[in-house]
Structure formats: C-alpha cells, structure tokens
Amino acid sequence: MTPRPLLPSATMSATLYWYSGCSTCKQAHKHLAGLGVQPTLVELKTDPPSAATLADLHARSGLPLKSFFNTAGQSYRNGGFKDRLPGLSTAEQYDALAADGMLVKRPILDLGHTVLVGFAAPAYDEATS
Numbered sequence: 614m615t616p617r618p619l620l621p622s623a624t625m626s627a628t629l630y631w632y633s634g635c636s637t638c639k640q641a642h643k644h645l646a647g648l649g650v651q652p653t654l655v656e657l658k659t660d661p662p663s664a665a666t667l668a669d670l671h672a673r674s675g676l677p678l679k680s681f682f683n684t685a686g687q688s689y690r691n692g693g694f695k696d697r698l699p700g701l702s703t704a705e706q707y708d709a710l711a712a713d714g715m716l717v718k719r720p721i722l723d724l725g726h727t728v729l730v731g732f733a734a735p736a737y738d739e740a741t742s
Contacts, residue, residue, distance in 0.1 A: 627652035627741075630662060630721040638720045641732040645722075648741050652722070661714030664707035670721060671707075674728040678706055681718050681730060688716040 629645065629652040631638035645652055655662065662670065671678055679698065683689055694716070698706065710717050722729040727740050 626725050628723040630655045630657055632657050632719050635719055637732050641720045644734055644737055650741055657714035657717050661711055664711040667707045667710050670728050683718045688713050
C-alpha cells in the first residue's frame with residue numbers, strides 16, 4: 614500500500630473551531646496534523662464565532678442548524694434549549710450560539726469548500742484529500 618502524500622499546508626486553508634479542554638477536539642487536531650494540515654485554531658470558549666460567521670458556516674455545511682448546538686453540554690441544559698430551541702428564530706439561534714461558545718458543537722472544521730461539525734476521521738480524510 615502506497616502511503617498517501619501529505620497535503621501541503623500552504624495550499625490548504627483550514628480553521629478549527631475548538632475547545633482546548635475537549636478530548637475530541639484534541640483528537641481532531643492531532644488527526645489533521647497527521648494529514649499535514651495545520652489549521653488556524655479558534656478557541657470557542659473565549660472567542661466564539663459571530664452570528665454572521667455561524668450563519669456562513671451553517672450555510673456551507675448543509676446541515677440542520679440544530680447540528681451546531683452542543684446538546685450534551687451544560688450550557689444547552691442550563692439554558693433550557695431542549696424546550697426553547699423549536700421556538701427560536703434562525704437569527705435568535707445564531708445569536709445564542711455566538712453569545713456562548715460552549716453552546717457550540719465542537720469541533721467545527723472549516724476548509725473553505727466544506728464545513729464539518731464534530732469529528733469523524735473518515736470525513737476529515739475525505740474532506741482533505
């Protein structure tokens with residue numbers, strides 16, 4: 614089996630929205646490094662993306678907006694989002710995500726041509742090939 618060549622990091626622009634205390638985010642970052650991708654890191658807890666950035670990521674992901682919510686997180690539970698989310702407008706959902714980075718599902722990988730939410734090695738492999 615011929616090893617896959619590493620991607621030249623200069624030709625691939627990547628941003629990883631992550632929480633540095635998250636083991637899944639660390640796995641995603643390590644996996645990207647193994648693929649030769651050195652993303653710009655954005656710490657969700659201290660520097661959450663703006664509502665406009667979230668709207669752009671959402672549009673390019675092709676996923677339902679609910680996929681951007683960390684439904685297992687404390688912010689989601691404490692904010693009552695399980696009950697509140699269906700009644701919120703799209704703009705209100707973007708605003709809620711932008712106001713609390715811990716509410717955002719992580720990691721989010723933005724490769725420009727595609728946006729991935731969560732970490733699955735095969736999806737990262739395909740998106741970076």
